[in-house]
Amino acid sequence: MDYHFTEEQGLLRDAFAQFAKEEIAPHAAAWDAEDHVPMDIVPKLGEMGIMGVFVPEEYGGTGLGHIERCIALEEIARYSAGLAMMVFTHHLGVAAIVDYGTEEQKQKWLPGMCDGSCVCGLAVTEPGGGSDVAGLKTVAVLEDDTWTINGRKCFITNSHCAGVTVVTCRTGEDEKGRPLMSTIAIEAGTEGFKPGREENKLGLRGSFTGELIMDNVKVPAGNTVGAPGKGMPITMKELGEVGRASMAAIELGILRACLEDAVAFAKERVLYGKPISKLQAIQFQIAEIRCDYEASRLMLYNAAAMKDEGKVGAEFSMAKYFISEAAVRSAKRLMEIMGGYGFVNEYPAGRYLRDAVGCIPSCGTSEIQKMIVAGETLKKF
Amino acid sequence: MMDMNILVLLKPVPDPEQERDIQIDTGSGRIVREGVKHVIDPESRNALEAALQLAKKPGGEPGFVAALAMAPAQMKDKLTEALAMGADEAYLLSDKAFGGADTYATSYTLAAAVRKIEAEKELQFDLILAGTSSSDGGTSHVAVQTAEWLGRTHISNVCSIELPDSAAGGALIRAVKRSEEVMLTFEGEGPAVIGVTRDINKPRLVTAMGIIKARKKPLTVWNIEDLVIDPDKAGLAGSPTKPGRLFKPETGRTAKEPWETPEEAAAGILEIIREAGI
Numbered sequence: 001m002d003y004h005f006t007e008e009q010g011l012l013r014d015a016f017a018q019f020a021k022e023e024i025a026p027h028a029a030a031w032d033a034e035d036h037v038p039m040d041i042v043p044k045l046g047e048m049g050i051m052g053v054f055v056p057e058e059y060g061g062t063g064l065g066h067i068e069r070c071i072a073l074e075e076i077a078r079y080s081a082g083l084a085m086m087v088f089t090h091h092l093g094v095a096a097i098v099d100y101g102t103e104e105q106k107q108k109w110l111p112g113m114c115d116g117s118c119v120c121g122l123a124v125t126e127p128g129g130g131s132d133v134a135g136l137k138t139v140a141v142l143e144d145d146t147w148t149i150n151g152r153k154c155f156i157t158n159s160h161c162a163g164v165t166v167v168t169c170r171t172g173e174d175e176k177g178r179p180l181m182s183t184i185a186i187e188a189g190t191e192g193f194k195p196g197r198e199e200n201k202l203g204l205r206g207s208f209t210g211e212l213i214m215d216n217v218k219v220p221a222g223n224t225v226g227a228p229g230k231g232m233p234i235t236m237k238e239l240g241e242v243g244r245a246s247m248a249a250i251e252l253g254i255l256r257a258c259l260e261d262a263v264a265f266a267k268e269r270v271l272y273g274k275p276i277s278k279l280q281a282i283q284f285q286i287a288e289i290r291c292d293y294e295a296s297r298l299m300l301y302n303a304a305a306m307k308d309e310g311k312v313g314a315e316f317s318m319a320k321y322f323i324s325e326a327a328v329r330s331a332k333r334l335m336e337i338m339g340g341y342g343f344v345n346e347y348p349a350g351r352y353l354r355d356a357v358g359c360i361p362s363c364g365t366s367e368i369q370k371m372i373v374a375g376e377t378l379k380k381f
Numbered sequence: 382m383m384d385m386n387i388l389v390l391l392k393p394v395p396d397p398e399q400e401r402d403i404q405i406d407t408g409s410g411r412i413v414r415e416g417v418k419h420v421i422d423p424e425s426r427n428a429l430e431a432a433l434q435l436a437k438k439p440g441g442e443p444g445f446v447a448a449l450a451m452a453p454a455q456m457k458d459k460l461t462e463a464l465a466m467g468a469d470e471a472y473l474l475s476d477k478a479f480g481g482a483d484t485y486a487t488s489y490t491l492a493a494a495v496r497k498i499e500a501e502k503e504l505q506f507d508l509i510l511a512g513t514s515s516s517d518g519g520t521s522h523v524a525v526q527t528a529e530w531l532g533r534t535h536i537s538n539v540c541s542i543e544l545p546d547s548a549a550g551g552a553l554i555r556a557v558k559r560s561e562e563v564m565l566t567f568e569g570e571g572p573a574v575i576g577v578t579r580d581i582n583k584p585r586l587v588t589a590m591g592i593i594k595a596r597k598k599p600l601t602v603w604n605i606e607d608l609v610i611d612p613d614k615a616g617l618a619g620s621p622t623k624p625g626r627l628f629k630p631e632t633g634r635t636a637k638e639p640w641e642t643p644e645e646a647a648a649g650i651l652e653i654i655r656e657a658g659i
């Protein structure tokens with residue numbers, strides 16, 4: 001991959017950055033403090049072409065790739081990682097429909113998902129443990145061309161605002177007794193389908209994270225996204241490729257916020273008659289953040305380019321693992337550079353740290369990423 | 382006037398938000414452009430927005446909006462950005478021989494390009510819009526001088542442009558100019574050259590879809606051979622202006638011990654303002 005972006009990608013970044021500066025930056029602190037989910041910005045994200053950035057133009061999308069999607073997420077997360085969570089999870093559900101949906105499903109749902117009138121979600125995790133996907137208990141039974149779904153999902157982003165959620169359900173067993181899954185789209189308002197508790201999170205506030213309850217929910221067999229019984233590979237592919245690259249992009253946005261704020265503060269803050277940026281200890285902190293940022297950037301856009309080229313590999317997991325840890329490190333460094341100011345909520349350093357920590361579990365914890373990386377590494381080398 | 386033809390003079394400038402990174406070459410007295418992020422000059426952007434609003438009225442016949450810039454080849458993306466905002470075509474005048482131009486040589490070259498575009502398109506622009514003064518040079522010359530080369534009416538410092546009877550097919554242009562004390566309203570028919578100010582509108586954001594659409598729009602690059610001009614009047618050779626000493630003013634800040642009471646602070650601040658002669 002060419003690590004220098006194309007002229008068009010540069011223009012897109014400028015456009016997304018300008019949008020983020022005007023529409024997100026002024027409100028990000030309030031969204032965090034009040035845990036306010038800014039639904040009114042969603043149609044604007046649609047207008048900008050971000051909601052359907054990688055969706056083919058024939059379905060109302062912008063028809064770009066995952067590099068461009070990651071650019072959008074990085075620019076949003078630079079100011080509000082919470083809002084970026086909403087957008088990324090929307091993309092996750094949309095990707096399942098783009099990649100596996102029927103023509104009818106695409107025609108029906110994608111235009112609204114691109115213009116921002118319908119937010120999408122993807123629900124896998126259950127109270128019984130997110131890492132153990134094979135162990136999930138939500139059950140769907142097919143009878144007379146209708147699924148009956150029962151179960152409970154938790155920690156689901158967009159739980160309280162999604163118009164359509166793609167839900168991973170257990171739908172049978174193979175001949176060896178291993179569970180078979182299916183991914184089934186459920187529209188908001190379907191009888192028996194409702195959001196449960198809404199989580200009060202430490203970070204990534206300004207996005208809904210909560211439960212989804214399915215109590216004898218009936219949906220037509222036509223809502224199955226992909227082949228029945230193939231839900232596990234579908235879920236793993238979307239989480240693994242779209243999901244992890246997205247989380248890495250959000251974490252990169254947080255990292256850049258740390259970098260920019262650290263430099264600005266160090267140049268402004270005067271001690272002993274000169275800015276603290278002249279102190280070597282501060283310079284070293286900044287150098288560490290910069291190295292983490294540059295390494296992260298290369299890892300992310302390499303993974304995104306691989307996705308666009310149709311390649312797969314542990315690069316997504318490497319990026320997700322490395323960048324989430326790097327974002328946490330950098331936020332902590334920023335707090336140290338800022339001294340007392342780093343710890344008061346008037347400044348965003350604390351929010352960056354809370355958001356960075358919040359990114360670790362989503363789309364697989366660091367342990368899970370390391371297991372994937374090790375698995376591939378032991379085969380490859 | 383159902384379908385307006387409007388040309389926008391668009392200048393790429395060093396990003397004003399990164400002002401502190403801007404260096405001046407002490408030898409030539411010119412801004413060092415290499416390695417500096419460039420953007421469309423803020424007022425040029427307003428001019429483009431005004432053109433799009435006037436020519437692309439919802440429901441009306443869509444008019445034609447073109448953007449023209451004289452700039453180094455690597456500034457081509459600024460014209461792509463103009464296309465992404467909604468311009469129909471863009472023209473870049475790029476040649477080493479145009480380099481180092483002052484406003485006299487710049488406007489001379491731009492005027493030649495205007496004539497060429499009009500001849501090729503077989504039209505006359507009803508309006509040529511530009512920023513009144515760019516954020517880097519700030520001379521307020523170029524729009525006015527271009528108009529003079531073309532022999533067209535011109536007004537600068539315009540904060541509002543209307544087409545009062547366009548629905549009835551009328552060609553009247555109404556422009557409001559802000560002067561120090563009064564607002565002046567001018568009315569007349571085109572062709573005219575108008576320099577706008579920042580308060581005329583809020584430029585639209587570039588969208589991803591706009592960038593995709595820009596792929597299919599024509600962006601023409603012309604060099605000195607493509608224009609009917611006297612090479613001695615272009616670029617550095619054709620520039621009578623010789624910049625004097627250029628330097629970066631000291632803008633460093635110093636911290637002062639705060640005053641004990643609000644009264645002392647008020648008196649102290651007043652004193653500083655007086656001393657500074659503000």
Ligand SMILES: Cc1cc2nc3c(=O)[nH]c(=O)nc-3n(C[C@H](O)[C@H](O)[C@H](O)COP(=O)(O)OP(=O)(O)OC[C@H]3O[C@@H](n4cnc5c(N)ncnc54)[C@H](O)[C@@H]3O)c2cc1C
Binds near residue numbers: 154156209358361366
């Ligand atoms: C902000 C946020 C948004 C989210 N959004 C969504 C969403 O939209 N949709 C969705 O489906 N889920 C979502 N999740 C859930 C997320 O995917 C899970 O939190 C994650 O998969 C971990 O699952 P868990 O929380 O149940 O932890 P557990 O799986 O219970 O893990 C607990 C601990 O055990 C470790 N562990 C687990 N397995 C192993 C192993 N094999 N070896 C070593 N260590 C192991 C983990 O690393 C962790 O430290 C979201 C989570 C967060 C925080």
